[in-house]
Amino acid sequence: MQNLKSKYDQKKMRVSDGLWDRLEDKLDQAGKEEKPKIIWWKYAAVILLMIGLSGSFWMINHKSDMKENQEFVNQTESENQNFDSKIIERSLNNDVEKLSTLKNNSEAGNQKLAVEDLKDSPTPLRMTEEIKRENQITSQVTDKEISIKKEEISISKSEEKLAQNEIQKPKERTKYITSSDLLFGVEMDRAKTETPKSAMGINISKSRNDSDFPNPKRIKIFGITLYEKDSATTK
Amino acid sequence: MKQDLQQIFSKAKKYDRLAQKSLFELFSGKMLSVANSYINNRDDAEDVLMNAFYKAFTKIDDCRNYESFQFWLRKIVVNDAITFIRTNKHILYAETEFTDSIAEQIDEVDELSKDIDLDVILREMPIGYKLVFNLSVFEERKHQEIAEILNITEGTSKSQLSKAKKWLKDYFNQQNTIQNAESEI
Numbered sequence: 001m002q003n004l005k006s007k008y009d010q011k012k013m014r015v016s017d018g019l020w021d022r023l024e025d026k027l028d029q030a031g032k033e034e035k036p037k038i039i040w041w042k043y044a045a046v047i048l049l050m051i052g053l054s055g056s057f058w059m060i061n062h063k064s065d066m067k068e069n070q071e072f073v074n075q076t077e078s079e080n081q082n083f084d085s086k087i088i089e090r091s092l093n094n095d096v097e098k099l100s101t102l103k104n105n106s107e108a109g110n111q112k113l114a115v116e117d118l119k120d121s122p123t124p125l126r127m128t129e130e131i132k133r134e135n136q137i138t139s140q141v142t143d144k145e146i147s148i149k150k151e152e153i154s155i156s157k158s159e160e161k162l163a164q165n166e167i168q169k170p171k172e173r174t175k176y177i178t179s180s181d182l183l184f185g186v187e188m189d190r191a192k193t194e195t196p197k198s199a200m201g202i203n204i205s206k207s208r209n210d211s212d213f214p215n216p217k218r219i220k221i222f223g224i225t226l227y228e229k230d231s232a233t234t235k
Numbered sequence: 236m237k238q239d240l241q242q243i244f245s246k247a248k249k250y251d252r253l254a255q256k257s258l259f260e261l262f263s264g265k266m267l268s269v270a271n272s273y274i275n276n277r278d279d280a281e282d283v284l285m286n287a288f289y290k291a292f293t294k295i296d297d298c299r300n301y302e303s304f305q306f307w308l309r310k311i312v313v314n315d316a317i318t319f320i321r322t323n324k325h326i327l328y329a330e331t332e333f334t335d336s337i338a339e340q341i342d343e344v345d346e347l348s349k350d351i352d353l354d355v356i357l358r359e360m361p362i363g364y365k366l367v368f369n370l371s372v373f374e375e376r377k378h379q380e381i382a383e384i385l386n387i388t389e390g391t392s393k394s395q396l397s398k399a400k401k402w403l404k405d406y407f408n409q410q411n412t413i414q415n416a417e418s419e420i
Binding site for chain 1: 259265272284288375
């Protein structure tokens with residue numbers, strides 16, 4: 001068998017001349033077929049990329065619009081709040097000015113009084129100084145009161161804001177027991193007491209004797225007595 | 236020679252057409268004889284050879300090194316030739332068990348192999364026997380491998396090989412008797 005195999009391995013055949021050309025054409029065709037496939041994939045990839053990018057841009061723009069709208073809403077809200085606060089501040093300033101004018105007036109009056117006192121009374125300068133101190137203390141007290149009032153106003157402002165933000169929920173009405181329900185309950189209780197119960201708790205039906213069936217003493221038909229209770233005779 | 240083959244192989248891996256042509260010129264003669272040993276038709280064998288080379292050049296990355304290229308290409312040629320026969324010629328293998336009596340015949344054929352003309356065997360041997368004989372003797376495949384390639388049982392492969400050898404023995408005995416008769420005349 002080894003002899004046969006060696007003969008087989010040594011054997012060669014001459015290939016026809018056109019075989020390589022045929023093979024070359026086939027290889028070229030395969031190369032051409034592969035190229036369009038790659039180009040198609042490229043186009044597909046580019047289209048997909050474009051779609052993805054446009055989608056992402058649209059999403060980003062949409063989000064920015066939303067943000068702008070929210071910012072506009074916030075700005076308007078803040079502007080409104082500022083406007084309200086300005087109005088409140090103005091009113092506060094007016095109040096403060098009024099208070100200051102009153103204070104000045106009072107101080108002026110006190111000073112005048114002091115001057116008059118100085119003029120009229122024979123009190124020494126120490127007394128006038130004491131009066132000044134007292135006036136200073138009173139002015140400090142009034143300042144403190146004004147500051148407290150401001151704080152109170154600011155607190156009320158915040159409370160107002162909270163009230164605006166809170167959603168007004170409809171108040172749930174409290175349920176009360178109606179008179180009809182109470183009466184029904186009373187009737188139920190009565191029925192329970194009237195109906196006798198057995199040891200097992202089951203209602204016992206009434207006997208026929210106790211029922212409302214008529215129990216006559218005498219039965220007469222065409223003047224003839226058919227039944228009498230006392231005699232218990234029948235004709 | 237080896238260095239040249241290595242350079243050609245490395246260029247062919249880069250799909251260089253000249254390198255591919257030189258590889259074709261180097262191995263086409265041998266591969267055509269292999270294909271023809273199965274198909275027994277030159278034109279069909281050339282078609283199979285062309286397709287085998289096309290596969291080899293397009294999937295050359297699967298071949299690890301230049302030394303194994305020849306064997307790798309031969310494997311492709313043999314497989315393509317077998318698939319060509321299976322698609323164009325319907326071969327039915329009768330399921331037979333391999334027995335000791337058949338095994339005895341193999342040793343007798345080995346003595347005759349010196350005088351056997353290879354072309355005659357490849358031309359005259361029935362196709363069913365030839366496939367198993369070629370795979371077993373020339374490709375040195377085991378019966379298990381042959382059974383997998385031809386989709387038959389291992390026993391059938393063994394019995395087909397023994398029958399092929401018996402056919403060879405009978406054929407050459409017949410040839411000898413004819414030659415003797417001719418010489419007597």
